[in-house]
Amino acid sequence: MKILNILLSAFRALLRNKMRSFLTMLGIIIGVGAVITMLAIGQGAEFSVKQQIAALGTNVLMVFPGAQQQAGVRTAAGSAVTLTEDDALAIIRECPAVRYLSPGSNAGGQVIAGNLNWSTGIQGVGSDYLEIRQWPVEYGEFFTDQDVKAAAKVCVLGRTVADNLFPETSAVDQTVRIRNVPFKVVGVLTKKGQNTNGQDQDDLIIAPYTTVIRRLTHWPNLRSIIMSATSMNDMTTAQKQVSEVLRMRHKIQPYDADDFTVRNQTDLAATATATTDVLTILLASIASVSLLVGGIGIMNIMLVSVTERTREIGIRMSIGARSRDILTQFLIEALVLSLLGGITGIILGTVGSSVISSIAKWPTIITPFSVVLSFGFSIAIGIFFGFYPARKAAMLNPIDALRYE
Amino acid sequence: MIHEITTTPAQKDGVLIQIEHLTKVYQLGEVDVHALRGVSVNVLRGEFVAIMGASGSGKSTFMNILGCLDKPSKGNYFLEGIDVSKLTRDELAAIRNLKIGFVFQGFNLLSRTSALENVELPLFYCSISNKLRKSKGMAALDRVGLGDRVHHYPNQLSGGQQQRVAIARALVNDPSIILADEPTGNLDSRTSVEVMGIFQELNNNGITVILVTHEPDVAQFAKRHIVFRDGKIKSDKFNLSPKVASEVLKELPMIDEEEAA
Ligand SMILES: Nc1ncnc2c1ncn2[C@@H]1O[C@H](COP(=O)(O)OP(=O)(O)OP(=O)(O)O)[C@@H](O)[C@H]1O
Ligand SMILES: [Mg+2]
Numbered sequence: 176m177k178i179l180n181i182l183l184s185a186f187r188a189l190l191r192n193k194m195r196s197f198l199t200m201l202g203i204i205i206g207v208g209a210v211i212t213m214l215a216i217g218q219g220a221e222f223s224v225k226q227q228i229a230a231l232g233t234n235v236l237m238v239f240p241g242a243q244q245q246a247g248v249r250t251a252a253g254s255a256v257t258l259t260e261d262d263a264l265a266i267i268r269e270c271p272a273v274r275y276l277s278p279g280s281n282a283g284g285q286v287i288a289g290n291l292n293w294s295t296g297i298q299g300v301g302s303d304y305l306e307i308r309q310w311p312v313e314y315g316e317f318f319t320d321q322d323v324k325a326a327a328k329v330c331v332l333g334r335t336v337a338d339n340l341f342p343e344t345s346a347v348d349q350t351v352r353i354r355n356v357p358f359k360v361v362g363v364l365t366k367k368g369q370n371t372n373g374q375d376q377d378d379l380i381i382a383p384y385t386t387v388i389r390r391l392t393h394w395p396n397l398r399s400i401i402m403s404a405t406s407m408n409d410m411t412t413a414q415k416q417v418s419e420v421l422r423m424r425h426k427i428q429p430y431d432a433d434d435f436t437v438r439n440q441t442d443l444a445a446t447a448t449a450t451t452d453v454l455t456i457l458l459a460s461i462a463s464v465s466l467l468v469g470g471i472g473i474m475n476i477m478l479v480s481v482t483e484r485t486r487e488i489g490i491r492m493s494i495g496a497r498s499r500d501i502l503t504q505f506l507i508e509a510l511v512l513s514l515l516g517g518i519t520g521i522i523l524g525t526v527g528s529s530v531i532s533s534i535a536k537w538p539t540i541i542t543p544f545s546v547v548l549s550f551g552f553s554i555a556i557g558i559f560f561g562f563y564p565a566r567k568a569a570m571l572n573p574i575d576a577l578r579y580e
Numbered sequence: 581m582i583h584e585i586t587t588t589p590a591q592k593d594g595v596l597i598q599i600e601h602l603t604k605v606y607q608l609g610e611v612d613v614h615a616l617r618g619v620s621v622n623v624l625r626g627e628f629v630a631i632m633g634a635s636g637s638g639k640s641t642f643m644n645i646l647g648c649l650d651k652p653s654k655g656n657y658f659l660e661g662i663d664v665s666k667l668t669r670d671e672l673a674a675i676r677n678l679k680i681g682f683v684f685q686g687f688n689l690l691s692r693t694s695a696l697e698n699v700e701l702p703l704f705y706c707s708i709s710n711k712l713r714k715s716k717g718m719a720a721l722d723r724v725g726l727g728d729r730v731h732h733y734p735n736q737l738s739g740g741q742q743q744r745v746a747i748a749r750a751l752v753n754d755p756s757i758i759l760a761d762e763p764t765g766n767l768d769s770r771t772s773v774e775v776m777g778i779f780q781e782l783n784n785n786g787i788t789v790i791l792v793t794h795e796p797d798v799a800q801f802a803k804r805h806i807v808f809r810d811g812k813i814k815s816d817k818f819n820l821s822p823k824v825a826s827e828v829l830k831e832l833p834m835i836d837e838e839e840a841a
Binding site: 177180184187191486487489490491492493494495496497498499500572573574577 | 644647649650669670673674676677678682684688689690692693701702704705706710749753
């Protein structure tokens with residue numbers, strides 16, 4: 176029997192039982208749709224993580240107190256280990272590959288302006304911080320090195336804070352009280368939006384680290400040092416120089432481990448993508464289960480169909496159909512079901528992804544890979560779950576099939 | 581009604597079917613049912629055989645073996661000199677496809693499939709162009725007088741019409757034998773004669789016809805009568821003066837005329 180004729184008769188057989196064919200396909204449609212959507216969500220997450228890390232600046236280095244631990248980005252600082260202002264000054268003085276540097280200290284707390292208040296994080300940084308982060312000021316200006324040296328009570332607001340504390344007026348030149356300490360607002364930052372963890376990056380206040388240490392935390396050591404290398408190619412050099420300076424200053428013996436951690440954006444990116452990879456795999460495997468259930472649905476229906484059409488099989492055999500004709504007939508029917516289901520599922524998944532994108536504001540990406548994968552998967556399911564019933568039909572004895580009631 | 585030449589088997593060329601000591605035993609749990617108990621018979625090319633016998637005497641069992649739908653428990657079956665028991669599943673399928681046309685008592689048409697598609701079905705299983713398949717299917721339907729019912733589904737056809745579709749399907753691939761198991765069992769007497777007319781015409785064109793029937797009237801159209809009893813052949817006689825269906829038909833009153841009278 177010619178393949179085109181088999182296809183035609185498979186379509187006809189499926190059309191004879193429209194409702195049943197549709198319900199069978201529904202299993203595959205939902206399965207493939209779920210796989211496509213889940214992969215799109217996972218890959219969208221991965222994409223946006225990479226993009227945001229790239230936006231952070233690829234030549235950024237960070238130093239944290241405490242020894243490096245496996246995959247964790249920042250581990251709890253050991254109590255004995257410290258990173259001081261002098262460490263930071265030494266780095267900028269002695270490391271030619273480091274271009275900008277900003278010591279970091281942070282606090283959290285209630286911020287009050289007039290009769291409005293807002294609870295947020297306060298980051299103490301140096302005057303070069305925005306250079307490193309590539310983060311321009313929208314209104315007003317950033318504080319100067321003089322402000323840092325003098326521990327001036329000035330600050331710059333993130334957009335979210337500015338919008339909440341000064342909904343109607345300009346925030347610049349206003350005063351906010353952070354834990355009852357008055358700070359003069361000198362600028363408002365441009366909007367950055369959410370990061371990959373869904374945190375609002377604009378919900379912060381930036382002040383000179385000296386001020387934060389003296390007025391807010393009352394703890395002299397630094398939480399971190401952020402710096403940028405002179406260029407992307409100098410990242411390794413910069414990292415090495417920073418390590419050397421810090422090891423010398425911390426008097427670490429050659430055979431002892433660092434008591435600080437230097438991280439660059441590539442590490443962060445690797446960690447973050449690893450996380451989103453896990454997310455993608457997890458989502459896809461959950462979705463695969465529904466695809467598998469869809470496949471079992473196909474097998475079930477094909478088995479019913481073989482039993483129901485035993486007489487038809489007998490008739491076909493009595494007029495000359497060979498086992499392999501019957502086998503291909505049922506196999507093609509299963510394949511047509513799973514392929515149609517697969518294609519519809521891909522369409523549904525694509526639509527579903529964009530709906531999720533627009534409702535949940537979560538980026539989704541449909542790659543050719545996920546389309547090919549789910550397409551291949553539905554073909555495989557059709558063959559795998561169609562084969563058993565088809566073989567069962569093909570192995571029948573003509574007379575037994577004809578006599579079947 | 582005396583009619584055209586009746587040839588005796590010896591005059592024809594060669595043995596088409598050679599059956600030796602055929603037995604068929606069905607196992608029903610503990611019980612053995614002996615459906616055939618040693619049947620030996622030869623059928624020559626061009627014969628028109630009617631098989632008769634009481635219910636349960638093994639006629640259908642015999643026909644199914646002849647049609648390569650079933651296998652005997654013991655004994656030999658040579659079809660055109662080929663030992664059928666030595667053939668593979670696929671070779672048997674090819675014989676059913678090309679050499680044998682089977683007409684069942686219950687029609688066995690595919691439901692929700694048009695008359696033409698039913699008739700074309702055997703041609704799907706042999707290499708033939710779609711165009712030729714269509715024209716052969718149409719020709720076969722024309723031959724049984726159903727050229728105007730091509731696109732009807734079986735459930736839109738009368739019993740006699742369905743049986744004619746089944747006959748068209750049996751003859752579409754130009755088989756050398758037509759096997760019919762009670763082809764007129766569900767038909768009224770006039771339609772039965774019409775169907776027998778088709779068989780006679782096919783037989784006149786050289787096709788060997790073997791049919792099972794309970795009705796002596798129907799058997800009168802055949803040239804040879806084989807009677808089964810308890811799985812054996814009880815008698816095997818030539819009917820030297822078979823009736824001619826086309827002539828019988830002329831004398832049969834139309835049903836509605838009868839009612840009008
Ligand atoms: N599949 C089967 N399993 C068991 N016994 C069977 C089977 N088919 C037929 N038989 C038995 O074999 C015997 C012959 O059956 P067969 O169908 O050949 O009779 P038949 O001559 O065609 O009868 P009828 O005129 O009623 O159609 C019967 O006794 C029947 O019960
Ligand atoms: Mg019978």
